[in-house]
Amino acid sequence: MIAMGAKGFFTDTTVCIGCKACEVACKEWNQLPDDGMFFTAMSYDNTVSLGASTWRHVAFIERPVPLGGQTTAHGISWLFMSDVCKHCQRAGCLENCPTGAIVRTEFGSVYVQPDVCNGCGYCIAGCPFGVIDRRAGDGRAWKCTLCYDRLRGGLEPACAKACPTDSIRFGDVDELRATARARLEQLHARGVTEAYLYGEDAARQPGTEGLNAFFLLVDRPEAYNLPPDPVVPTRKIAPAWLSLAAAALGMAAAAVGAVASSQERGHS
């Protein structure tokens, strides 16, 4: 394996136009099956969420307030965000996986090996972002692979390639961070003071120790269905193991006490 810096995405939501080219490119390249066709009445979002067969999802948020530094006749703003697996530095899915099916690749991405996964579902409950899922009929867990096959062939992921506004940028995470910070400064200078970066490093998002796919947002994370302070569940679990140890010792003590104090005389 070639040693190299982690690869990832910087998704700048301020230039996303909601065209869903990324969703389509992802489905096409990975030959993902469809999820059924229906309308949801959620703005223009009929995809709803990421899932086993949806590895990119564009969120549509219609707000009754304008964007900072903007003057529009009706005082509204329409936000879009192309969501994806975050390829967390500390990934809940990976740390929960009991079979070793989920691995960290040479690109720093988190990859589910479909030939190993036995569909236990523990990764699904372990992901703080609700990304990975199992599909009925298939039985295995699926999510974005960061286009592992394309990266091996020296190509960028299909979504980044298709994005017409460069809202989705692919590259070395270190370089993406610099790009993102420069873009943030530019936006602040233009009066979009609410712009901020989400999950760009361990300092900004200590619970996951940073995301390899991070975002520039202009509203609360909740508006985009992102958790405000996500944490890999493993980091919080030490007290549970301690409780378990105490309870197990208590059970052993109770067994000794019950056997030692038990009496021969029957009442029946």
Add this chain to the structure above:
Amino acid sequence: MSDRGSVAAEARTAGEPRHVDPEVGLLVGEAAQQRVPAERAEEGAPPYAVWDRSVAREERAAADTTYYDRPVIKEPVWIWTVPLYFHAGGAAGAAAVLGAVAQGVERRRLGRLVTRCRWMGAVGSALGSGLLISDLGRPERFLNMLRVFRPTSPMSVGSWLLAGVGALSGASAVLASSDGLLGRAGDAAAYGAGLLGMPLAGYTAVLISQTAVPAWQEARRSLPVVFMGSAMAAAASLLALAPLGPREEDAVRRFGMVGQIASLAGMLAVEREVSRIERVGAPLRRGPVAALWNAARAAEVAALLLSGFPGRSRPRRTAAALLGTAAALGLRFAVFLLGRASARDPRATFHQQRAGRGAAEVTGTAGVASPAGDGGEAATSAEG
């Protein structure tokens, strides 16, 4: 050519969900082998109720934003066999412990109890494994559970524990009536099963706590006590269903009562832990989960009273055992459904993290991400 033909055939039987004409396009993408049912209907209803309300007209308080009220995390996909396994595996672990202790303290006079505990450990583990395998998306790959040992994954730890207790209890049960070297090997196996049975009885509490599900995460300190106590009660109730010697029955009764008291105390602690955040504790206050939770508690109290008062007639003992089993089962299902309800509510996650009980609880930093000038605590104070 034949390879391509079979892929094409599979695509046709799968209802061609990729809309790729297999005569023209090759199915070789990363997800080309993802199977979907031929009939959409087999997948059940769409993942949400379409048109059930007009979102556009919905009042959206800025301080309590969600994304169209859609869940932020995925609901656990586990089916009913999983809480049933919590019960069976817990009982197997607790029985292995009780059996090992009885064997160490009074092997000669408690022989029947020792043997029955060995069988319970073996049968419980086997049954539990079956329940877990039936929940897998790819049951034929169940052996992959023992492909690696991953200490960060309670499910991996638990798989090894379950395999260990099953094998050791099974061996000791088969050797229960042997003497000499074989008998001693059986005794050693039973001690080993008892040792591994200690964590096996309650590790499932750690397993569900290590998820993004808000209620399970919040209750991570008290759930192990509930599960351990429930496992003791489950084992004792099952052991009490068939006659043993008077002294043995008394030991089982005492063991079960300690378990019931522990699980009742643990339930109170769980209620306290989850109600720190209004939205996280909501399913335990009203609705079907609360009803099941309270029914399980009532049954547990009744079982405890029945076995606590003097006088032990056979019908009364049986009634206590049945009530105890129902209580333990009801409790496992209530905890399971609590997690499912909690995962469906995006506000449970959002409020928990806004209140500083997300990553901030362990990292000590205020990591909540928000635009500049946005009152980070607004969501919590808006709860009222």
